[in-house]
Amino acid sequence: AVGDRAMQLLVSMLFWCALLETAKLAVLPRAPDASGNILQLLNDVAGTYWFIWAALVCFLFVKILSIFNRWSPWILFLSVIQVALAPLTFSIFPLIKYTYPFFCLGFSFAQSRDWWTSITGAYKPLLIMSASIAALVCFLAWRKDSYVYNNLALVKDMQSAKDVLLMLFGSAAASAIMSELFRQCWRVGRSNRVVRFIAVEIGQSTLVLYLI
Structure with missing residues (x-):
């Protein structure tokens, strides 16, 4: 559900952001400038935890697609192309453009796991070696320009196209x-009880481990 996913993402982010800000204030006291402190806090929330905002936006986008259309890999594929070609580069949108293809790939894998397994099973050693x-x-x-922070997932010329392709292909x-x-x-x-608790109970319910 949308509410459950929002709670999983945003509550974890707000908790760790508050903990980080408290530690920063304890180590590096700031001048009593309320407006400046608020702007700095907002910048930290949007910038430091961009992957959470990106994951939430990707989830909502896929959820909207699933409401208006029955789930289809072709619909997801077309949406990935549309997001990739979008020229907008404001705020964290470039980071969303970078995250969205991987989110859709994971979503499609979860929806049709048996199909993926049947395809990759016979060629798994070759695929792993090729990917390595x-x-x-x-x-x-x-x-340096292979990072999405610098290239903004935007193709402007041949060099920027190489940087974006290297970023996506290398990340994949x-x-x-x-x-x-x-x-x-x-x-x-x-089979270990501790490992199973961390992976199943903690890992699937929050992003605490990832944030740590």
């Missing part, structure tokens, strides 16, 4: 490797 090589090559080619390859790594860790540790 791709992630390593992208890591070696990574540069690295995400695939880490997903498989976590899956193998779960296979090994799921």
Whole structure:
């Protein structure tokens, strides 16, 4: 539900943001400027935890699509293209453009897990090896303008197109490797009560572990 997802994302963010601001005030006292402190707080909330805002917006967008259309991978694919081609670069929108394709990929995987498993099962070793090589090559080619903070996920010329493509392709390859790594860790540790509690009870209900 929308309310449950909002609570999972926003409550965790507000808690850790309040904790961070308290620690910053204790270590670095600020001048008594109310307006300046409020602006700084808003900037910290929007900037430091941009991934939470991006995740919430992506969730709401996919939820709206599912209301007006029955879930379809083609609808998601078209929405990814539309978001990617959107020229807006204000506020955290570039970060949403960067997050949305990965959110849709995870959403489609969750909706049709058996289909994905049947496709990747036979070619899994080859896919893992290819993704590992791709992630390593992208890591070696990574540069300052490969970060979404700098390129704003905006294609203006050939160089910016290379930066955006490197960012998306490298992130996808690295995400695939880490997903498989976590899956193998779960296979090994799921019999442990502590591991199962962290992964199932804490990991699925809040973003506390990620924020830490």
